[in-house]
Amino acid sequence: MTRYQHRLKSSQFWFRVGIMVIFIISLLLRFWGLSRFNTLVFDEVYYAKFANNYLTQTPFFNAHPPLSQYIIAIGIWIGSHLPFGQNTVNDLAGSTLSTWSYRWINALTGAFIPVVAGAIIYQLTSRRSYTFLATLLMATDGLFLVESRYALNNIYIVIFGLLAQLLLIISLKVEGVKRWRMLVASGICFGATVAVKWNGLGFLLAIFLLLIAAWIIKFAFAACENLALVSSHKSPLENLTQLSIPQLGLSLVIIPLLFYFIAWIPHLQISPEPGLWELQTTILQYHKTLGTGPDIHPYCAAWYTWPLTLRPLAYFYQRIDNLTDLDPSLPPPSFTPVIYDVHAMGNPPLWWFSVVAIILTIWMLWERIKIWVKIKQESPNLSSTNLQAYTRFPPTIELWLLLYLVVNWLANWAPWITVTRCVFLYHYMSAFVFAALILAWWIDRWLHSHLLHLRLMGVTAVFLILLGFVFWMPIFLGLPLSPEAWQSRMWLPSWI
16 A cells, blocks of 8 residues: 555545544534423424324324424334433423433434535535534534424424435436436435425525526536636536436425325324315415514514524523522532523524625625636637636636535525514524535635635634534533623623
8 A cells, every 4th residue: 555545544534533523522412411401492392292292193283394293203202112311201292201202313313414514515525624624513503402402393404405415416426227216315305304394495496596507507608618617627516407307307396295295194194174285375374474573472583683693592591599499300500590591592603704704605606707707708819828817716616516505505595585474593594504514615725725824714713613612502501500601601682
C-alpha cells in the first residue's frame, strides 16, 4: 500500500468515527432524562393521546394526517412491553403509560436527522470535511433536540423528506433496475412526509423546481458546453433531465399519492366518519379558520421571524420555590427557587450565522447568473482568458449544490407567506435544515482557505455554535436553573 493510499484509508476511517461520535452524542442527548416531566408536554396533549387512541380503538378527529401518530403508537406498544423506562407513569393520554414509552421512538428518529442530512451532502459532493461539518451543525441545534425528546410530529416531516431526497439523489447516480428501486423508495418517503403533515409537500415542491431549473439550464446554456464551460466534475443533479416521464410520474406523483391515501386506512377503520374525501376538506377548513395572533396562541410567530428564532416556544415552564413541591421525576437541585424550562428554540449562533450564509449564497448565485447571461450573449467575442476568469469560482458542481440548497430552503419556507392561520417556529424546521447546510458549506470553504483571516473566521463560527449549544442546553433539556441563570439565557424579550 502506497503512502497516499494509507493516508486515504486513515482519513476515511476517522471520518466514519467522527460521524459515529456525532450520532452517539445526539442519541445520548435525546435519551438522557427522557422520562423527565411526568406529564404531557405541549402538543403531546394531542399526539400522545391520538397515538393511544389508535391502540385503544377510540374514534376521534385528527386535524393532521395520521402517520406520525401511528409511529408514536408503535413506540408506545413496544415501550410498554419493555422491562425498563417504567419509572414514571401517568394516565393523561387515556391509558396508564410511562412517559418513556411515548417519547423514545421520537428520540431515536431525531438522532438520525443529522446523519441523513450529512449523507445528502456526501452524495452530492463526496467531500468528507463538508459532510462532517453539515452533520455537526445539524446535531447542535436546539429546536431539533427539543422536538426529538417529546411525542411530537415535526421530526417525521423532516426525516421522511430528507430520506426521499437522498434516495432520489442516489437514483440519479445509478441506472436500470437500481434507479427504479431508488425512485420507488423515494416516492414512498415523499408520500410519508406528506402523510405526517401537508407542509411535507415542500420537499416535493423543491424537486419539481429543481427539475424545471435543470431543463432550463440544459437548453439555455447548451452553447456553453461547446465552449467547454462545463466542469469535468458533474453533479448528480444534472441527471434530473435523464429521468423519463414514467419515472417522474411514478416517484413524484403516483406513489406519494397512493401512500398518502393508504396511510388513512387505519384511521378510517376506527373513525369512519367523515369519509376520506370529506375529511380532507374538513382538515383544510379547520386550518383556514384557525385564526392567528396572541388571542389564538401566545406563541404565534410570523413567518419572517423564524430564521432569526425571534419567537420560540416555551414547551414547559415551572418555577419551584420549595423543594418539598418538587416532582420526583425532576432532577433534584441544591438550590431554591428553581426554574425548569423547556424552550423550543434554535441555537442562536447557528441560526443567526445561517441567515448571513443564505444572503451570501443568494448574492453569489445571482452574480453567477449574470455572468452566465453575459457569456451566452458575448461568447463569440470572449477570449479564453476571460472565459477561465468567469468560470473559476465556484465550480459547476458547487453551483448545483448551492442551487439545490437554496431552492429547498425557499420551497420549505416561502409558501408560509400565504398562510393566514397561527404558525409557529417549528414550521421552519424543514427549511432550516438547508439553511444549516448552506452555512456548513461556507465554513468548510473558510477552513480550507489559504487566507488566515478566513480560516480564523471558520474556526470562530464553529466555536461560537458549539458554545451556544452548550450555553442554552439547560433550556433545551429542561435542567434546573436559578432565576438568574434562566434570565441570562433570555437575551430577547420575545423569547420569554
